[in-house]
Amino acid sequence: MNPFVYDIPVKVYFGENQFCFLGKELARFGKRVLLTYGGGSIKKIGLYDVILSELAKEGLEVYELPGIEPNPRIESVRAGAQCCKEHHIDVILAVGGGSTLDAAKFMAAGACVDHDPWEFFTREAPIEKALPLVTVLTLSATGSEMDCGGVISNLATQDKLGRLAPPLLPKVSFLDPTVTYSVSPYQTACGAADMLNHILEVYFTTEHDLYMLDCFMEGLMKTILRYTPIAMEHPDNYEARANLMWTSSWAINGFINGGKQHDWSCHPMEHELSARYDITHGLGLAIITPRWLHYCLDESTVAKYVQFGVNVFNIDASLPPMDIARESIRQLSDFLFKTLKLDDTFTKVGISPDDIPLMAQKACRWGTINGLKPLTPKDVEAIFTMCI
Amino acid sequence: MNPFVYDIPVKVYFGENQFCFLGKELARFGKRVLLTYGGGSIKKIGLYDVILSELAKEGLEVYELPGIEPNPRIESVRAGAQCCKEHHIDVILAVGGGSTLDAAKFMAAGACVDHDPWEFFTREAPIEKALPLVTVLTLSATGSEMDCGGVISNLATQDKLGRLAPPLLPKVSFLDPTVTYSVSPYQTACGAADMLNHILEVYFTTEHDLYMLDCFMEGLMKTILRYTPIAMEHPDNYEARANLMWTSSWAINGFINGGKQHDWSCHPMEHELSARYDITHGLGLAIITPRWLHYCLDESTVAKYVQFGVNVFNIDASLPPMDIARESIRQLSDFLFKTLKLDDTFTKVGISPDDIPLMAQKACRWGTINGLKPLTPKDVEAIFTMCI
Numbered sequence: 001m002n003p004f005v006y007d008i009p010v011k012v013y014f015g016e017n018q019f020c021f022l023g024k025e026l027a028r029f030g031k032r033v034l035l036t037y038g039g040g041s042i043k044k045i046g047l048y049d050v051i052l053s054e055l056a057k058e059g060l061e062v063y064e065l066p067g068i069e070p071n072p073r074i075e076s077v078r079a080g081a082q083c084c085k086e087h088h089i090d091v092i093l094a095v096g097g098g099s100t101l102d103a104a105k106f107m108a109a110g111a112c113v114d115h116d117p118w119e120f121f122t123r124e125a126p127i128e129k130a131l132p133l134v135t136v137l138t139l140s141a142t143g144s145e146m147d148c149g150g151v152i153s154n155l156a157t158q159d160k161l162g163r164l165a166p167p168l169l170p171k172v173s174f175l176d177p178t179v180t181y182s183v184s185p186y187q188t189a190c191g192a193a194d195m196l197n198h199i200l201e202v203y204f205t206t207e208h209d210l211y212m213l214d215c216f217m218e219g220l221m222k223t224i225l226r227y228t229p230i231a232m233e234h235p236d237n238y239e240a241r242a243n244l245m246w247t248s249s250w251a252i253n254g255f256i257n258g259g260k261q262h263d264w265s266c267h268p269m270e271h272e273l274s275a276r277y278d279i280t281h282g283l284g285l286a287i288i289t290p291r292w293l294h295y296c297l298d299e300s301t302v303a304k305y306v307q308f309g310v311n312v313f314n315i316d317a318s319l320p321p322m323d324i325a326r327e328s329i330r331q332l333s334d335f336l337f338k339t340l341k342l343d344d345t346f347t348k349v350g351i352s353p354d355d356i357p358l359m360a361q362k363a364c365r366w367g368t369i370n371g372l373k374p375l376t377p378k379d380v381e382a383i384f385t386m387c388i
Numbered sequence: 389m390n391p392f393v394y395d396i397p398v399k400v401y402f403g404e405n406q407f408c409f410l411g412k413e414l415a416r417f418g419k420r421v422l423l424t425y426g427g428g429s430i431k432k433i434g435l436y437d438v439i440l441s442e443l444a445k446e447g448l449e450v451y452e453l454p455g456i457e458p459n460p461r462i463e464s465v466r467a468g469a470q471c472c473k474e475h476h477i478d479v480i481l482a483v484g485g486g487s488t489l490d491a492a493k494f495m496a497a498g499a500c501v502d503h504d505p506w507e508f509f510t511r512e513a514p515i516e517k518a519l520p521l522v523t524v525l526t527l528s529a530t531g532s533e534m535d536c537g538g539v540i541s542n543l544a545t546q547d548k549l550g551r552l553a554p555p556l557l558p559k560v561s562f563l564d565p566t567v568t569y570s571v572s573p574y575q576t577a578c579g580a581a582d583m584l585n586h587i588l589e590v591y592f593t594t595e596h597d598l599y600m601l602d603c604f605m606e607g608l609m610k611t612i613l614r615y616t617p618i619a620m621e622h623p624d625n626y627e628a629r630a631n632l633m634w635t636s637s638w639a640i641n642g643f644i645n646g647g648k649q650h651d652w653s654c655h656p657m658e659h660e661l662s663a664r665y666d667i668t669h670g671l672g673l674a675i676i677t678p679r680w681l682h683y684c685l686d687e688s689t690v691a692k693y694v695q696f697g698v699n700v701f702n703i704d705a706s707l708p709p710m711d712i713a714r715e716s717i718r719q720l721s722d723f724l725f726k727t728l729k730l731d732d733t734f735t736k737v738g739i740s741p742d743d744i745p746l747m748a749q750k751a752c753r754w755g756t757i758n759g760l761k762p763l764t765p766k767d768v769e770a771i772f773t774m775c776i
Binding site: 001002003004005006007008009011012013014015016017018099208210211212214215216218219220222223226227238239242243246247250257363 | 389390392393394395396399400401402404405406463542587596598599600601602603604606607608611612614615626627630631634635638646647
């Protein structure tokens, strides 16, 4: 059990009818706002108008940068950083899912340096400050609304790289579950797979845990299992959307870590898929996660699988440990591929087996992945091969 | 499900060997530090020396106010506020359990006003600012290290009154589980009863919950059930002390509330006991809590008791709901009075039945208590009578 520092000063407005506080919160940081968002769905659902009207009430000066892509591109980050510099932006307002929020984080950091923002990823250029960021979340998935990380794609180099830095933490996030009523069943499912993986990456380690955090993680997973099917079938079920939304934040804001310091395993593997094929991150994770769990299961790791199976899936604790472990992976797969109806193979999503060796190499670009089991390129290749 | 604002910007250093960051954190706020603590146990365990040496490394100017009482008195608060004014203190460092931390909060607020600090309680004088507060926790119980409230006693008027205000929130808290190794089995038990009650006050309501938070609360309660007996028997068990310590903070920092807005029930009742008899807060809560649950159990509330019994005590879900509910209260009582060995009646702790009517009146001084069931003075009298 390692010592750790808990420091998550994000202020969250959770629930309906909270946008009346948006203008006031932005105005704390200044007058000039860069509003960035994705493909325009926020206009369809009326959110764009609500936001502009709240900003107008405070007399804020608004510059817009729409069109942030899913798997956001470094070009968008560059454009945002440039816009901030040109117009002396005081605060960035990101409205969208994890892609828009991630892009906004690196715009905010890029605005404070002279070099190309891609250097935050390629040469770990320091991130010592960033413009203040306020977010309005429209998709429960990545947890970007309450963490200090983000992932950016560079199609030119077929790279998708992540970076964490405290100055990237949003100052204020607005989480209104009704905003997610229009999220499709498919995107709801991908978001759930993403959250589930965030928890599993932390839950499944050989490091010693705080039991209270294990209980919390199991509760978060049970919440996802319980409410995702409801949200897919009844998109405007408030209870389901609210539970999923708050779960998305707590799955990755750092609280569940409690001092664990291992590498995440599935994320670097998945980033290679979406870097090359531009598939939805949560979908890629769904395909990889159960195979990773299979690959890492042995006598030295089985105890955690048993805990998972018994506490999350209510599998009979009196069965032999290996049986419980395999059944827990089976039930996880059923949830992802039957209940959530996600594609379960590389073939179905169009990933060519020919790319596996290179993707495996790149997944280990920083060296062996030290998670539940150490993974070399050879191991990653084996896991990818199980996904075909 | 009500909207809510989540805003807990306390930075926490958790674990061993983190005091090397104490001086640096204090120095962020200035040079002149008021160090306040309790009866001197921090000297016995060597913590006092560690802290002074860390403060010396940063060249901080230290003023001391020792002797903060359990059930801290308004006189101590007055002395602390006065000292801050006289010596132009920049930051308060409170080292102790909830009593010392609570007292320090109102010293910090009292230092910023001209009136008597008791007016924060009697006439709700505004708390708009406070000196920055840094804490070192030595007892897992009240959660004061991560919340913005406190309770102060006035022996002259036999009042014990609480107050919440965001400026009272500590800036930084140091939670080192090894510091609690010297806490006696009895105080460990009282602390556990306190934490358990903090959760039950929120868990048991008729308001609609976020399921994910219910899961979290159940996990916190299971953590207390699991680790308190271990910590009582093996005071230097790191895993037990660590789980209890982090649980104490999360039981009351506001996260589990998730927008619930009901009154707490047992706390105003207990404050009347400890105001008149100076008993340990957690002990008073232990005596009252199971009786309160008995008193509020009926067809309209039984569902929550069933959830509690099944999820926390693993009671067979196929039993009739009322049976599960009663069994859950019985198991809670067994934990408090058999496992934790706490006294289970007013008689045993020396509370006279003659005081019941007046204490019941005062518990409802702000009107009917609107919790799981509305409680008038008559109801409180009935609950107190069950405690004799």
